[in-house]
Amino acid sequence: MDMLTKVLVIGVGGTTNSGKTTLTKRLTDAIPGSSSMCQDNFSFGKDLGDERLNSLRIPELDCWNWEKIEALDMEKMVEDIQTKIDEHSCSVLFVEGFLIFNYEPLLSFFGKKYFLTLTQEECRRRRSLRVYNPADGPQYFDKVVWPEYINVLEQVKLQPDVKFLDGTQDQDEIFNQVLGKVKQLLKNMGQDV
Ligand SMILES: Nc1ncnc2c1ncn2[C@@H]1O[C@H](COP(=O)(O)OP(=O)(O)O)[C@@H](O)[C@H]1O
Numbered sequence: 683m684d685m686l687t688k689v690l691v692i693g694v695g696g697t698t699n700s701g702k703t704t705l706t707k708r709l710t711d712a713i714p715g716s717s718s719m720c721q722d723n724f725s726f727g728k729d730l731g732d733e734r735l736n737s738l739r740i741p742e743l744d745c746w747n748w749e750k751i752e753a754l755d756m757e758k759m760v761e762d763i764q765t766k767i768d769e770h771s772c773s774v775l776f777v778e779g780f781l782i783f784n785y786e787p788l789l790s791f792f793g794k795k796y797f798l799t800l801t802q803e804e805c806r807r808r809r810s811l812r813v814y815n816p817a818d819g820p821q822y823f824d825k826v827v828w829p830e831y832i833n834v835l836e837q838v839k840l841q842p843d844v845k846f847l848d849g850t851q852d853q854d855e856i857f858n859q860v861l862g863k864v865k866q867l868l869k870n871m872g873q874d875v
């Protein structure tokens with residue numbers, strides 16, 4: 683594959699409610715021929731009888747830990763990204779999700795990695811405004827979501843090529859910063875938008 687036909691894969695990671703989907707949608711709308719893939723769509727589903735979910739059970743809180751990579755069909759996600767690259771069905775592929783930089787087989791795809799952060803308070807506030815299925819129990823955010831995120835963040839901080847973005851910044855500022863960089867990367871690859 684020569685430089686002109688390469689698909690640029692941009693990772694948009696970050697904590698829950700940090701603005702990954704919002705940013706990715708704006709970027710995809712702004713860049714002709716771009717496409718996106720969301721990690722949420724690779725959840726094994728909420729069939730609580732599914733044996734694959736047994737390891738996620740938290741009996742003390744009477745819930746499942748949906749924040750773990752084991753809750754996601756990551757092999758399928760890798761396969762789908764590879765197919766998009768092989769078919770060259772887009773110029774830029776935005777891959778967004780809360781655990782995209784914590785699964786080794788995904789890492790080599792990324793031409794650039796972004797990670798949106800929030801404080802615990804702002805993250806809790808935004809999450810409380812959303813409706814989840816299954817619904818968050820009263821302790822789920824503080825006992826599961828946030829501690830799992832802190833583990834993720836520690837791992838991601840060890841990766842020197844991740845660009846951190848403050849998810850409380852103005853949406854337009856975040857968007858323009860990322861859009862500018864993506865356009866520059868495309869230009870370097872010989873593709874202008
Ligand atoms: N930069 C921002 N400033 C304030 N609110 C934001 C910002 N980005 C996203 N939001 C809001 O936060 C919520 C979660 O955004 P979303 O893009 O769905 O997050 P994620 O996909 O990371 O879970 C939405 O209500 C969205 O409008």
Ligand SMILES: [Mg+2]
Nearest residue numbers: 702703704722
């Ligand atoms: Mg989202």
